[in-house]
Amino acid sequence: MTQGTDPSGGPAQPGSLNPYERLGITPDASFDAVQAAKQARLAEVGEEPMARARIEAAYDAVLMDRLKERQQGKVSTAALNASQREAAKPAAAASAAKPSLPSLPNLPALPRPALKLSAPALPTVALAEGRERWFPLAGGAVLLAMLLIAPAGNAELVLAFATVLTVVNLQRRLGRLLPAVGWSVLLLSLGLLLGGLLVSAIDPSLPLGLPLASPQVQSLPALLLLLLGALLIA
Known part of the structure; x- marks a missing residue:
């Protein structure tokens, strides 16, 4: 070449x-x-x-x-x-040398709680079986005898024991304590209201020859309602 x-x-x-x-x-x-x-x-x-x-x-x-x-x-x-390239090199080097802050992780969106309001279900009426039947029957009989025989001042104590008995039996049948307490209190209040009406309507001396004071007469409907609730509410 x-x-x-x-x-x-x-x-x-x-x-x-x-x-x-x-x-x-x-x-x-x-x-x-x-x-x-x-x-x-x-x-x-x-x-x-x-x-x-x-x-x-x-x-x-x-x-x-x-x-x-x-x-x-x-x-x-x-x-x-x-x-221009030489001037850009220091800026690029400074940018590379500057530590980058770690980005915060995105927080997961929390689900909004859904409020479900449902009407309270009415209890089922069914006669208790086995222990749930004889326990309130035996306890109710003893409490009824105490109410009729004991002094009138013990009527409130008898209703207290009857309320506790009903709560225990309903808690076994319903499986929940709060409904059992609620129904027991409701039956007690309704019974006392009926007893007050009964005291104002009739003479407290009953034809059975058992003189009853007003507290005993007023407590009698409440005791019976508590016993029926313990046997029937399920």
Whole structure:
């Protein structure tokens, strides 16, 4: 190979190409592009001394041209781009060096509680079986005897024992303490109300020959209602 080649691939005539054309670059090419173009042209001509000398001369001419521009205060586009890249490097390095704060995990959305208001279910009326039957019957009989025989001042104590007996038996049948207490209190209140009406309507001396005081007469309906509730509410 006796001659170099121009960027278009044809034979290069000595003196026919300026340094930029010989290297295949534009005047605003960066320094890295000039270096890469030089190496590419040298690789194209191989070991041809004349061609390599022309490429080296073109490379030196480009460098001298760039040096003259700097001395004259002219800043080429390539130099301006290089300056901008150099200025951007410290900012990028500072951004990379700055530790990034870990992002907080997104909290899962809490489900809104659905309020379901349902009407209270009425109890089922069914006669108790087994222990739930004989326990209130035996306890009610004893309490009834105490109410009729004991002094009138013990009527409140008898109703207290009857209420506890009803709560225990209903808790076994219903399986829940709160409804058992609620129904027992309701039966006690209703019984006392009926007893008050009974006391105001009739003479407390009953035809059985058992003189009863007003507290005993008023407590009798409440005791009976508590006993019936313990046997029937399920």
